[in-house]
Amino acid sequence: MVRPLSVGPYLRAVLWSFLGIRRRESATAEQQRLKPVPLIATALALVVVFVLLLVALASSATAAGAVPDTLGQRALACTGCHGPQGRATPQGYVPRIAGKPAGYLAAQLRAFRDGQRQQDAMARLLVHLSDDYLAELAGYFAALQVPYPAPAPTRGTDASRAMGQRLVQQGDAARNIPACIGCHGTAMTGVEPAVPGLLGLPRDYLVAQLGAWRTGMRVAQKPDCMAMLAQRLQPQEITAVADWLAAQPLPASAGAAARPPSTWPMPCGSTEP
Numbered sequence: 001m002v003r004p005l006s007v008g009p010y011l012r013a014v015l016w017s018f019l020g021i022r023r024r025e026s027a028t029a030e031q032q033r034l035k036p037v038p039l040i041a042t043a044l045a046l047v048v049v050f051v052l053l054l055v056a057l058a059s060s061a062t063a064a065g066a067v068p069d070t071l072g073q074r075a076l077a078c079t080g081c082h083g084p085q086g087r088a089t090p091q092g093y094v095p096r097i098a099g100k101p102a103g104y105l106a107a108q109l110r111a112f113r114d115g116q117r118q119q120d121a122m123a124r125l126l127v128h129l130s131d132d133y134l135a136e137l138a139g140y141f142a143a144l145q146v147p148y149p150a151p152a153p154t155r156g157t158d159a160s161r162a163m164g165q166r167l168v169q170q171g172d173a174a175r176n177i178p179a180c181i182g183c184h185g186t187a188m189t190g191v192e193p194a195v196p197g198l199l200g201l202p203r204d205y206l207v208a209q210l211g212a213w214r215t216g217m218r219v220a221q222k223p224d225c226m227a228m229l230a231q232r233l234q235p236q237e238i239t240a241v242a243d244w245l246a247a248q249p250l251p252a253s254a255g256a257a258a259r260p261p262s263t264w265p266m267p268c269g270s271t272e273p
């Protein structure tokens with residue numbers, strides 16, 4: 001007749017050996033009577049119980065204390081450079097991103113990730129993010145309609161300011177340079193969903209962007225109207241335009257125009273997202 005196995009001695013034996021406790025001779029004698037298969041099974045069962053306990057502990061710790069990967073949380077990595085809520089002022093170099101058209105922002109994030117625009121720190125942040133996630137991040141900043149700070153102080157001579165204003169508002173038809181407002185909106189606050197405004201940006205940033213288009217460091221959708229325009233402008237014209245733009249106050253309603261002009265003044269791939 002087979003005697004039913006009693007679990008007690010097996011548990012004792014396994015626990016003792018796990019804990020590394022040396023037993024008296026009577027206990028050793030008891031262990032020598034145990035069968036190997038149930039002994040191993042008991043040991044395995046105990047290991048499984050410990051692992052399950054650890055997993056349960058770890059997951060409850062994550063639920064309670066760990067930082068969730070939300071958009072707002074990820075955006076904190078951006079606001080370190082772009083200012084709280086992405087509202088960097090025109091005083092430094094880093095551009096404001098709050099309230100820009102969502103299609104424009106998403107296109108820029110893809111461009112930094114894919115190398116059509118150059119900013120190493122941002123490229124590292126964005127490298128593993130999908131187009132869909134970048135669109136969400138863009139939507140988050142586009143929806144932040146927060147006030148603009150005062151514009152930068154005026155710079156340059158009267159003549160250079162007049163030159164800047166003329167190029168922005170009238171262009172130079174003889175040299176095939178349309179007015180900037182023909183695409184960036186009569187209020188210069190951009191056009192939904194993909195054309196950015198030109199106000200509230202640092203002067204140095206504006207100069208750098210037009211320079212980057214001239215040298216091919218910034219590339220937009222073909223036909224790349226901004227690259228063509230930047231090449232048609234003289235360096236002193238770029239400075240004049242940037243000086244004039246950076247010193248303009250924002251209109252009361254700083255949002256981008258909702259509707260595009262009836263025709264764009266020249267073919268331009270990135271007027272659509």
Ligand code: HEC
Pocket residue numbers: 074075077078079080081082093094095096097105108109117118119121122125137196208
């Ligand atoms: C290390 C500082 C830094 C961090 C962090 C950073 N940016 Fe930038 N960002 C810049 C700089 C500098 C530029 C201007 C680059 C250039 O010269 O073209 C820029 C440009 C941009 C632009 C283009 C704006 C425009 O008007 O074309 C967008 C959009 C942008 N950043 C979004 C983000 C987002 C979203 C994050 C967070 C995921 C982020 N940035 C994190 C420094 C940073």
Ligand code: HEC
Pocket residue numbers: 095104107108167168178179180181182183184194195196197198201206209210219220221225226229241264265266267268270271
């Ligand atoms: C034919 C339409 C068109 C005209 C005309 C035009 N732009 Fe643009 N501009 C665009 C588009 C579209 C973009 C967005 C490009 C992209 O997606 O990178 C842009 C982007 C820019 C940017 C980048 C803004 C930022 O936040 O990084 C600057 C600066 C700019 N334009 C300046 C000018 C100036 C100055 C003029 C006049 C000399 C001008 N543009 C005329 C269509 C135009």
